Amino acid sequence: MTPSTASGLADLDQRIAGCRACPRLVAWQEEVARTKRAAFTEWTYWGRPVPGFGPADARLLILGLAPAAHGGNRTGRMFTGDRSGDVLYQALYDVGLASQPTAVSVDDGLELYGVRVTSPVHCAPPANKPTPQERDTCRAWLVQELTLLRPTLRAVVVLGAFGWQAALPAFAEAGWPVPRPRPAFAHGTQVTLHRGDGGDGAEREDDGGAQLTLFGCFHVSQRNTFTGRLTPEMLRDVLRTAAQAAGLPHTG
Structure with missing residues (x-):
């Protein structure tokens, strides 16, 4: 990791937190922050866009959908303070990544x-459903984040079909062309992207790896985890496989 990468991500996180590009989302997250949920009346809600969380030299990226109204929108950190985060961080801890x-x-x-x-x-979007326009407006932030992570990034776990559809164009804009037709989302699917700047798949010391492996995983939503569509073991399996692809130490 270079100092410029760390400072670049810190600057990006700050700019994301100040974004007001989507009026519907701004109004909703601020309204939620004012009215709150009864269980959190003593909290001062974050009530702004939530930046990414984790080290600037990450080799593995986990890509969700959007912050939860009373989770990330309350705490100011991705997947923090809600049941989806409970499942995700427990699994990351179980495999040695947290x-x-x-x-x-x-x-x-x-x-x-x-x-x-x-x-x-x-x-945080109303009913957990961003519009296509909101998704596309926000893509520039993800492209910048991927570009800054590029020297070390080797694998991405994408949670859910929405995240998969939203992320594929961002990978292409960040320099990893996506095959045509675009790969379909499925739990456990794996897709390898190769850098589009003349790379042959080999790693380069000056700009990190030329290969990125994507892993599809059902989202850690309550709907999926309560019904057993996504079990803790299924999630741990995807995380272990992705960690191995990223060259990270892990358990089991």
Whole structure:
């Protein structure tokens, strides 16, 4: 990791947090922050776009959908303070990629090992459903994040079909062309992208690897985890495989 990468991500995170490009999302997240949920009346909600979380030299990226209204929109950190995050961070801890199994606030001491967590939409949307225009407006942030992570990034776990559809154009814009027809989302699917700048798939010391492996995984939504569509073991299996592809140490 170079100092410019770290400072670039810090600057990007700050600019994301100040974005007001989508009026519907701005209005919704600010309204949620004012009215709150009864269980969190003592909280001062973040109520802004939520930037990515994790080290600037991450080799593995986990890509979700958007912050939860009373999770990331409350705490200011991706997948923190909601049940989806409970499932995700427990699994990351189980496979040796997180320092602790819980994520409750930005000052809870959680560290991720070689992993960064982000989303294609940085604002909490009504009914957890961003519009296509909101998704496309937010894509520029993801492209910038991918570009900054490019020297070390080797693998991406994409949670859910929405994230998959939103992310593929961003990978292409960041320099990893996507095959045509575009690969379909499925749990457990793997797709290898090769850099489009004349690379032959070999790694280069000056700009990291020329190959990126994408892994599809059902989203850690309550609908999926409560019904058993996504079990903890299924999630751990995807994370272990992705960590191996990324060259990260992991358990099991």
